[in-house]
Amino acid sequence: MTIDLFLFLVLALVSIGTALGMLLSRNAVYSALFLVLNLGAVAIFFLLLGAPFIAMAQITVYAGAIMVLFLFVIMLLGTEEIPGMQNWKKFIIPAVLAGALILESIYLLTSASRPLGLIANPSESVNTAQAMRDLGELLFDQYLLPFEVTSILLLVAMVGAIVLSKPEKAGK
Amino acid sequence: MLFNESAPLGFFYLAPWIVFLPLLGLFTNLIFGSRFSERVIGTVASLASGLTFAVSALLAYAVSINHGEVPSQKLAEWISIGPLSVDWAFRLDSLSTTMMLVVSGVGTLIHIYAIGYMHEDVRFKNDPSRFRSFFIYLNLFIAAMMILVGGDSYLMLFVGWEGVGLCSFLLIGFWYEMDTLARPSWANSDAAKKAMIANRIGDFGFLIAVFLMFVHFGTLQFDAVFEAAHHASSATITAITLFLLVGVAGKSAQIPLYVWLPDAMAGPTPVSALIHAATMVTAGVYLITRSADLYMLAPAAQNVVVITGAATALFAATIAVGQYDIKKVLAYSTISQLGFMVAAVGMGAYVAGMFHLITHAFFKALLFLSAGSVILGLERGHHHAAHAHAEKKPVRGLKKKKDEHDHAHDAHHAAEHHEVFDPGDMRNMGGLRKTMPVTFWLYMIGTLALAGIFPFAGFWSKDEILLDASLHFPAVYWVLTLAAFFTAFYMGRQVWMVFFGEPRHEAAAHAEESPKVMTVPLMVLAALSILGGALNLPFEGFHNLGHWLEHTLHEVESLPLDLTVAGISTAFALTAILISWLIYGRKPLVKDQKDPLSVLGGLFQSMTDKWYVDEIYQFLIVTPFSKLSQFLSDVIDGKFWHDWFHDTVLAGTYNWVSVTALSEYADRRGIDTFFNSWGDVTQWFSARLRTIQNGFVRSYALSVFLGVVVIIGYLLIRQTIR
Amino acid sequence: MVPLNYYIILSAILFTIGALGVLIRRNPLIIFMSIELMLNAANLALIAFSSAFNELDGQIFVFFVIAVAAAEVAVGLALIVQIFKSRHNINVDEINQLKG
Structure with a gap:
């Protein structure tokens, strides 16, 4: 280990x-x-x-x-x-489903015909400063448009939150 | 030069107007007639007919100077199917223009006469609104007759043939809801139907002939048919000509289809004169003359035509002797004279036939119209007498005004008690010579012309026929001479009974002369009846009609006067008139006296009863036909077809199939059950499904979660299986 | 050297716990937290893949997921506050108007 x-x-x-x-x-x-x-x-x-x-x-x-x-x-x-809890009977179906989902996931991963590989030791393979720089370049180069869209999303969320939080009197 | 010699040939372009002009008059009266007075309606109709006569005269003039081909004035294409091509085209030769002149000329005179006649007739019958209809029909008749005589093909001729048949039907049934004595009855309608049906039989023959022409010759145009006929087998030609003869027998009232013509006297008298004496009934003679080229090729058929004509001439003449109705006598006389014409054209004496057709149109129209004048005169007298009676009993007149119902009841009562007055019955007449002098003299001229007394028109034309017969068919000659003898006799009888002696009825005593509008056309016809013989005098250089028709008929023999034939016929005619004087003139009939000829017993009775031909037809044809119809209707149609086949077999099967099998089993138990179950399942399922949509967000989330699990499970299973 | 499978299984377990939370808790705040947990589990898987295949795109995705989660929480909490204001109760079992 x-x-x-x-x-x-x-x-x-x-x-x-x-x-x-x-x-x-x-x-x-x-x-x-x-x-x-x-x-x-x-x-x-x-x-x-x-x-x-x-x-x-x-x-x-x-x-x-x-x-x-x-x-x-x-x-x-x-x-x-x-x-937090209701009576236990109501939890049977979600619990069974959850168990099934976990089992399915495990089965999926263990029975995969091709091994998914190993994670290398980050301390050996990753230069932290370099990784940060790469990430920044990627974000502001290739993913610039999604980045800007995200800013708009945040703006919209902010406006939405303000509108929702306004007192009802003001709305009338 | 404004006019050169061939300029009048341009008149040929007027040909369609012989049809358009009467139609124009027709539609003018039809559309605006309700606002016109009677005088205007009559004038419009007469003018239309008169202009048609003018156009016909121009066309005849153009024909007379035309030495080229017979012009065929095409108006429009009608039928064009494969090799068959029929046009609306007018054939302008001497024969057709002769007929046009006769039809439109006599027609115009009768139109004018009818203005006066119908003016009174509609009032005696209490329906003045029909004055307009009468002239519309008359113009329609002129148009149809023009199509008949002007057409350039058998099919167009047939259109006119049917058109005049329709007008004949309409006009015989003009007073359709009454009989000839204006009593409520369907007698006039029955007469119209009889004419229609008898003509249908003839038209059937005509149509078969036309079909045969189409099958064998592939064309219906006159010249093309005649040309093709030379190459056809004699059997074909014989068949065609015999079938045409059937058509002729229907339209021209020959044995055995003549029975409709006496009944056709139900129509107003101008109609009897125009359609049932002068023009329409001669269409058959025209047809045979037109088809002369065909008949020349079929001697057997010619013989049949001659025999038919001669037999009709004699047969009808004998019946005329026994009639009491003034118009019936003339009707049988017409049949007899048509027999003369048919016999003549059958013998190949086309000129003689046409000659007699023309003169007959003149003097028979004259006789009929004069008879109409006599009838109206008697009506006037009767009216006058009835009026005089009413004056004597003013109380009764007052009582009448109670109300409409009582009025009708009274009138009915009166009709029951007083014998209905028949203004056409010669037994009611007598002595009209004094009260109606103009009519008397006109009638005398017509009678002498019909009897064939020198020098009236009938003498020349009838003699020509007899002469031809004596040369070709001696037996027929004697038959026709005998018919001529009877002709003179019945006309003599009529004149003595009507105009001489003393009035046998107060109506005759009070009879009044007709107005000028009626007598003037009669005078014109009388003049034509006297001078008509000049058309074709049997002297060298006077065969005008013969030369004229030679353009069309090619082979015309012009016979000189044969004094033997003329002498015999004149002697017969004079003898007949003498005999009639001995019987009817010397001792005039008195009121309610039986006819002196009754001494002949059954023979005379048979003549009066028309040799029982109607009864024989009734027995041989109508009754079996009715019984067969009854049988077919009751047993075959009613019991078998309707009750058994339809109700039992079809409806029963259908009911069983639909009610029991389809409705009960297939539909209700099968389809309904299936779909109801389906609906139940859906309802049950949706009721269960409805609980899922409960509005709780988490329960929806559970569904999504379930879906995720199921989908991943499916993917896993698929992967595993693969 | 940890096999990638372990990370994925851990991610699956965390995700399932989050899903269970959504399904069984009645407090909308807890449900919200459970959603955050599920997003987190997904993030973990993304980072694991990114590291395993030595690609940075996974990290970019996670960056965006965090941003979206922040926006979602802002709006969601505002909604919850409003609902509470009008009903004085935020038990999701009493909010059942989401049906036709």
């Missing part, structure tokens, strides 16, 4: 555990905090996979901005105590 695999397994356990924690917590605040942990774990995966920029974006945008927004809304609405 290499150090990579060890790290992977540990982080995998953490991410699955925090995901389940988010799913099962009765308190929405706990759920949000579990999700923050989960996002952090995934960010470490990104680092391991040689994507430091995405990892940082994950931490700042997701774990930072978005989850803070979530927590803010939860606090604002005071909906922490909404019961």
Whole structure:
């Protein structure tokens, strides 16, 4: 067992555990905090996979901005105590489906005729500064148009959020 | 030079106007006639006919100076199918223009006469609105007759042939809802139908002949047919000519189809004169003359024609002796004279036939119109007498005014008690010589012309026929001479009964002379009846008609006067008149006296009853036909076809198939069940499916999730199997 | 040296947990978080592939996914706030007007 695999397994356990924690917590605040942990774990995966920029974006945008927004809304609405679970019978079908999906995925990956290959050790193969530079060039060269479209999308989302949040009186 | 010698040939372009002008008059009266007075309507119609006569005269003049080919004035193409080509074309030769002149000339005089006649007739019959219809029909008749005589093909001739038949039908049934005595009845309609049906039989023959021509010659144009006939077998020609004779027998009232003509006297008297004496009924004679080239090639058919004509001439003459109705006598006389003409053209004496046709048109029109004058005179007298009676009983007159119903009832009552007055019955006449002198003299001229007394027109034309007969068919000669004897006798009888002696009825005593509008045309006809013989005098240099028709008929023999024949016929005629004087003139009939000839017993009765021909036809044809029709209708159609086949077999089967098999089993139990089940399944399924759409977002998400699982599963299975 | 399969299986497990969250939780905020988790799982797979095949396009995709997620969250949370304002309740089982 290499150090990579060890790290992977540990982080995998953490991410699955925090995901389940988010799913099962009765308190929405706990759920949000579990999700923050989960996002952090995934960010470490990104680092391991040689994507430091995405990892940082994950931490700042997701774990930072978005989850803070979530927590803010939860606090604002005071909906922490909404019961998480209904009676168990209702969960049978989704649970079965979920299990089936996981089994299918595993079967798909293990029975693949061609091995999908291994991930090289990022610390050996990736020059972080170089990777950042390449990513930037790619983003502002080949993917410039989608990038600009994304800015418009964000603008539209912002306008939408403002319109939705306006008091109803103003709407009339 | 403005006119050169051939300039009048341009008149040929006027040919279509002989049809257009009467049609113009017709449509003028048809469209504007409701606003015209009677005088204007009559003037328009007479003018149309008169202008037609003028055009005919111009055409005849153009024909007379035309030495080239017989012109055929094409108006339009009519039928063009494969090799058959028929045009609307007018044939302008001496024969057709002669007929045009006779038709339009006599027609015009009768138009003028009819203005006066119909003016009174429509009033006696209480429907003045029909005055216009009468002249519309008359103009239509002139147009149709012009097509008949002017056409350049057998088909066009047939169009005219049918057209005049239609007008004949319309005019016989002019007072369709009454009988000749104006009583409510369908007698006049029946007479019209009888004429139509008898003519249908003849037209059938004509059509067969036309079909044969088309089959064997491939053409219907006169010249082409005559040309082709020279190359055809004699059997074909004989068949064609005999079938044409059937047509002639129908239209020209020959044995055995003559029975319609006496009944056709139901029409107004101008119609009897124009259509059923002077023009339409001579169409058959014209047809044979026109087809002379064909008949020349078929001697057998010619013999049949001669025998038919001669037999008709004698047969009809004997019937005329026994008639009491003034118009019926003339009707049988017409049939008899048509027999003379047919016999003449059958013998190949076309000029004689046409000559007699022309003179007969003059004097028979004169006789009929004079008879009409007599009838109207009696009507006037009757009216006058009835009026006088009404004056005597003013109380009754007052009572009448109660209301319309009572009025009708009263009139009906009156009709029951007073015997209906028949103004046409010679037994009601007598002594009209004094009350109607003009009519009397005109009638005398007509009678002498018809009887064949020198020098009237009938003498010359009838003698020519008899002369031809004496040379070719001695037996026929004697038959025709005998017919001529009877002719003179019945005419004598008529004149003595009508005009001499004392009035046998108060109407005759009060009879009044007719107005000038009626008598003047009669005078013209009387003049023609006297002078008509000059058309073709049997002296060298006077065969005018013969030379004229030679253009068309090619072979014309001009016979000199044969004093033996003329002497015999004149002697016969004078003897007949003498006998008639002995019987009817010396001791005039008094009221309600039986006819002196009744001493002959059954013989005379048979003549009066027309030799029972109508009864024989009734027994031999009409009754079996009715019974057969009844049988076909009741048994074959009603019981077998309708009740059994349609109702039982067809409807029964259909009912069983539709109600039991198709409706019950196939439709309700089969198709309905299937589709109802289908609908039930759909409903059941959709009821289940409806629960899925519950509005909960998560349940939709579950569906999506399920879909994902299923699709991936499918992909996995497919991959595994592959 | 970690096989790529492991990453993918991990991604699948995380995605399935997120999907379960959407299906079984009634709090729309939790459902939203579950969606974020599913997006995250997809991101993980993308980065793994990107790393395995040594292509940077996967990372670009993830970059865009994060941007879209941010926009989505902004609008979604605004919606939830509005719904809460009008109903004083955000139980999704009581919001069932999404039917014809």
